[in-house]
Amino acid sequence: MSVGEMIVLARTKAGMNQTELAKKVNISQSVMNRIELGTRPVRDNELKAIAKVLNVSADYLLDNETKDTNIATPDKQxxxxxxxxxxxxxxxxxxxxxxxxxxxIKENRRTRKKVDLDDDDDI
Incomplete structure (x- = not known):
């Protein structure tokens, strides 16, 4: 898996959304998004900060470790x-x-509340 995919996996396991992780490592949400998508390489200092926040090793995020004690095999979600x-x-x-x-729209149906389609703040 790519570094971005490993970050998504670890972030999801940590119960964090992309915006929360970005704030904790002091980068913008758009930069975090590009790192996760693989369209922007992660810098060494960012990798270290992300690993620390997610409580995993940098090697794990680089997919150099086959096992990490803090992260189990990916679940279905x-x-x-x-x-x-x-x-x-x-x-x-x-x-x-x-x-x-x-x-x-799906969220609206699930929660039965009005959703503003132009509001991108919750990404």
Whole structure:
């Protein structure tokens, strides 16, 4: 798996969203998104900070360790996040917006609340 996919896996296991992790390692959410998608390489200092926040080793995130005592084998939910990342990595912006709108509609149905499709703050 790529570094970005390993970060997604560890972040998901830690129960953190992308914005929370980005704040804790002092980078923007958009930079974290690009790191996870693999469109921007992670810097050494960022890798160390991410590993520390997620309570894993940098080697684990680099996929150099086959086992890490803090992270188990990916569960179904984590595998879905990783698959989703692979699918959207090179997707055009308008298709990404369509997916975001669909997710917000599904959330609306699930929670029965009005969702503003133009509000991207919760990404």
């Amino acid at each position: 984590s595998k879905k996040y990783i698959t989703l990342h692979r699918l959207i990595k090179d997707m055009p912006e308008d298709d990404l917006q369509d997916l975001l709108d669909l997710a917000k």
